Amino acid sequence: MEIRYISRAALAALLLSAICLHAQSDLPATIPNVSSRTTISLDGTWNTIVDPYETGLSSRYYENAKPKTKSDLVEYDFEHSPKLRVPGDWNTQSDSLLFYEGPLWYQRNFSYHRRSGVRTFLYFGAANYQARVWLNGKKLGEHVGGFTPFDVEATEQLSDGENGIVVEIDNTRRADGVPALKTDWWNYGGLTRGVKLVEVPETFIQDYSVQLAKGHTDVIEGWVQLSGATRSGEVSIEIPEIRLKQSAHVDASGRGTFRFPAHVELWAPESPKLYKVVISSGSDSVTDEIGFRTIETRGAQILLNGKAIFLRGISMHEEAPFRSGRAFSEDDDRSLLTWAKELGCNFVRFAHYPYNADMVRLSDKMGLLVWEEIPVYWDIQWQNSATLENAKSQLREIISRDRNRAAIALWSMSNETPISVERTQFLKALVSYARELDPTRLITSALNHTGRSGPDTRVLNDPIGEFLDVLGINEYIGWYEAKIEDTDRTEWKFAYEKPVIVSEFGADAQYNRHGDAQTRFTEEYQANVFEHQLAMWQRVPQMAGMSPWLLMDFRSPRRPLPGIQDYFNRKGLISDQGQRKQAFYVLQKFYDHKAQQDAPRQPGK
Numbered sequence: 392m393e394i395r396y397i398s399r400a401a402l403a404a405l406l407l408s409a410i411c412l413h414a415q416s417d418l419p420a421t422i423p424n425v426s427s428r429t430t431i432s433l434d435g436t437w438n439t440i441v442d443p444y445e446t447g448l449s450s451r452y453y454e455n456a457k458p459k460t461k462s463d464l465v466e467y468d469f470e471h472s473p474k475l476r477v478p479g480d481w482n483t484q485s486d487s488l489l490f491y492e493g494p495l496w497y498q499r500n501f502s503y504h505r506r507s508g509v510r511t512f513l514y515f516g517a518a519n520y521q522a523r524v525w526l527n528g529k530k531l532g533e534h535v536g537g538f539t540p541f542d543v544e545a546t547e548q549l550s551d552g553e554n555g556i557v558v559e560i561d562n563t564r565r566a567d568g569v570p571a572l573k574t575d576w577w578n579y580g581g582l583t584r585g586v587k588l589v590e591v592p593e594t595f596i597q598d599y600s601v602q603l604a605k606g607h608t609d610v611i612e613g614w615v616q617l618s619g620a621t622r623s624g625e626v627s628i629e630i631p632e633i634r635l636k637q638s639a640h641v642d643a644s645g646r647g648t649f650r651f652p653a654h655v656e657l658w659a660p661e662s663p664k665l666y667k668v669v670i671s672s673g674s675d676s677v678t679d680e681i682g683f684r685t686i687e688t689r690g691a692q693i694l695l696n697g698k699a700i701f702l703r704g705i706s707m708h709e710e711a712p713f714r715s716g717r718a719f720s721e722d723d724d725r726s727l728l729t730w731a732k733e734l735g736c737n738f739v740r741f742a743h744y745p746y747n748a749d750m751v752r753l754s755d756k757m758g759l760l761v762w763e764e765i766p767v768y769w770d771i772q773w774q775n776s777a778t779l780e781n782a783k784s785q786l787r788e789i790i791s792r793d794r795n796r797a798a799i800a801l802w803s804m805s806n807e808t809p810i811s812v813e814r815t816q817f818l819k820a821l822v823s824y825a826r827e828l829d830p831t832r833l834i835t836s837a838l839n840h841t842g843r844s845g846p847d848t849r850v851l852n853d854p855i856g857e858f859l860d861v862l863g864i865n866e867y868i869g870w871y872e873a874k875i876e877d878t879d880r881t882e883w884k885f886a887y888e889k890p891v892i893v894s895e896f897g898a899d900a901q902y903n904r905h906g907d908a909q910t911r912f913t914e915e916y917q918a919n920v921f922e923h924q925l926a927m928w929q930r931v932p933q934m935a936g937m938s939p940w941l942l943m944d945f946r947s948p949r950r951p952l953p954g955i956q957d958y959f960n961r962k963g964l965i966s967d968q969g970q971r972k973q974a975f976y977v978l979q980k981f982y983d984h985k986a987q988q989d990a991p992r993q994p995g996k
């Protein structure tokens with residue numbers, strides 16, 4: 392927008408709005424575990440206006456105005472505009488929106504009955520990428536980040552009766568964003584996860600952590616954070632199945648901490664035991680389902696509940712099978728995680744951004760350990776403090792949402808970032824922030840820049856490795872570099888005596904394209920890469936797990952090859968239509984053998 396002549400009053404208004412925007416964008420912590428709250432869903436059909444020239448703000452779409460007289464000029468009309476389903480990305484709901492990047496306005500009406508003593512929040516499961524929220528014409532807040540939940544308090548602004556909500560979503564990629572301009576996944580825009588009203592008492596349980604104390608399998612510790620004025624002096628934590636009830640004093644800041652002995656059945660992939668946990672304070676109470684387990688490292692081993700575990704994993708994207716859009720439903724999630732279990736997995740890598748809350752809860756129930764990642768992906772503005780704050784905000788929001796999920800074993804700070812002093816400083820800041828927010832889990836990153844200590848010996852000595860608990864390594868010998876057979880003589884060295892997870896290797900194959908094992912894009916080539924990669928990594932004792940790339944074909948704007956890719960990355964072991972390729976069975980056989988090797992010995996066998 393070119394500003395040539397601007398009055399002092401207009402300049403003051405511009406400055407004031409900038410200050411307000413910034414203030415409102417710093418939203419408080421998001422209410423976790425909304426599934427245990429009284430909620431009113433706003434999912435369904437919304438009115439929408441595509442706004443490629445950013446007309447909506449200056450034309451004040453957020454007022455949802457109607458002409459009052461026949462001579463009034465109003466150049467928009469939500470009621471008679473196209474509709475979109477919420478939740479859901481806009482790209483796959485209309486051919487005209489498949490590649491759309493820019494602002495798009497959502498609007499719907501809803502009725503609400505106000506009650507005294509009730510606070511009401513508008514909760515968004517996620518919105519990609521930037522969201523601005525108005526209720527009955529008043530700005531409630533905004534949020535940046537496409538994959539984490541956020542909420543805004545609506546109590547004062549809600550009318551008793553008819554209400555109107557307007558949300559502007561802008562999925563424009565930004566050089567200073569997280570992620571930035573380049574990704575190898577589709578930039579699905581919109582209200583991609585559910586929207587709901589959440590009702591809580593005046594003083595409510597805003598956040599909590601209930602976990603095994605680090606390094607202990609029979610001590611539970613944690614905290615509860617209250618929000619609101621009249622805080623009772625106590626919070627109570629109850630686990631009915633083991634007839635346990637403990638209480639804790641709440642300090643002036645509304646925080647109560649606790650630590651008590653507890654004899655629980657430990658959560659593990661083969662026995663994903665979850666306990667009903669009831670947290671109460673004053674008139675508020677929330678119920679959660681929590682698994683108790685420890686996760687730590689010893690030398691190059693990952694220990695689950697004190698015992699070494701090999702993580703038989705697979706990387707994935709949060710992409711719905713069959714319709715190839717952003718996954719959001721229980722069906723989408725269950726299809727993907729069931730395929731991972733059929734592959735023989737006890738571990739999944741949720742690449743490259745936080746997935747929907749139900750996918751994590753399903754991992755809890757199905758016994759899958761999870762690598763959860765924020766989208767600090769490839770090259771971003773390492774020297775931009777606002778970019779670091781954005782990354783920290785996304786990390787805070789996902790740790791707050793998932794801190795009580797047993798399945799979450801690792802927080803990943805990044806994927807394939809080019810080594811520089813600024814980048815390592817940026818990642819170190821994220822690592823220490825993650826440890827501050829959650830000292831119970833392992834910290835990792837997927838690294839891909841290695842050195843050589845001989846023609847066939849690769850060395851992972853990335854400086855950020857010093858600050859990680861687990862080293863992720865992405866490598867594509869046989870696809871992006873070298874020949875498949877070069878794996879046979881490749882050795883790996885690591886500058887740190889820490890567990891290594893091979894977080895990516897793979898090759899493209901179009902389902903049902905066949906040829907010899909040297910013909911690119913055939914199932915035979917992909918299977919050949921997997922066989923050689925698995926043989927190479929079996930020789931590396933420091934390997935504590937792997938999550939090859941990846942479970943299912945997914946959309947990517949970087950993969951246009953007609954007749955083969957058609958804007959899909961075809962490295963899936965399963966096609967986007969659920970068809971298994973030969974490499975699926977190569978990995979399944981390897982994991983089956985690993986599982987038998989690692990199974991506890993039956994007495995006498």
Ligand code: GCU
Nearest residue numbers: 575806807865895940960962
């Ligand atoms: C990279 C990257 C993935 C990408 C994959 C590929 O390593 O981490 O996001 O999709 O390789 O090129 O297929």
